[in-house]
């Protein structure tokens with residue numbers, strides 16, 4: 357699922373329909389900035405950060421892909437037009453590319469946030485660091501991240517972070533946002549595949565009469581955490597999770613005055629908590645506590661750690677059980 361890039365303030369309206377939301381809050385652990393510039397040959401700092409990322413991913417048996425023998429990776433849609441989600445081309449980042457070491461640090465932080473064993477639940481094999489992700493489709497989409505379910509690969513575009521210092525305050529999103537967003541797509545694809553494209557419980561949470569459209573809303577409407585979330589229910593859910601993980605304070609501010617967003621946060625939180633643990637989710641987004649209390653009475657809820665089914669909801673067992681292979 358391509359994850360659209362958010363704009364820099366100077367970006368023209370030409371790509372506005374694909375752009376995303378408001379300014380991010382800083383990651384809890386702000387990366388230090390140690391730029392790797394063209395005149396600075398790759399040194400131990402860069403190398404040690406690559407090693408740290410490889411080690412983090414290696415704990416979940418995931419391989420890091422950077423430029424080496426292979427220069428470019430492509431999604432199956434590039435070879436077979438019948439495949440869903442089109443063709444995405446990823447020229448891999450190499451050690452000679454001017455990359456701020458803090459970008460790698462932020463990626464380590466993102467993956468390290470999850471309790472042991474959780475990343476394995478995505479059944480992902482590879483993480484590709486791309487200089488850019490070029491989507492060959494009629495819409496000419498530019499995306500910051502995407503997943504290749506067939507190849508079990510998560511692709512991250514570093515285009516917005518190459519050749520410049522890594523400053524969360526001037527950037528509308530961080531590499532950490534991209535990781536959480538794409539991992540959520542993978543969690544869902546693994547644990548609720550039947551409802552991946554059509555989630556009745558989620559649909560009911562939307563404003564009455566609302567219909568998703570390919571073109572994102574120009575401004576964030578009530579009931580959504582950002583503009584991009586209005587494009588389809590898959591991106592809507594992933595955007596909520598991304599905010600829980602990367603920008604909980606901003607999310608909690610939105611939820612304070614928005615009952616629909618509170619319902620959506622509760623739904624995503626309830627599902628993911630089955631996988632990663634209730635404590636982990638509460639620690640990440642403390643406002644979950646009051647969101648739970650302020651939510652309207654629902655026919656689906658959590659009682660004694662077990663979910664009560666409304667007849668349309670995703671079950672706790674479903675999120676706990678890996679799919680048959």
Ligand SMILES: [Zn+2]
Nearest residue numbers: 357358359594
């Ligand atoms: Zn997405």
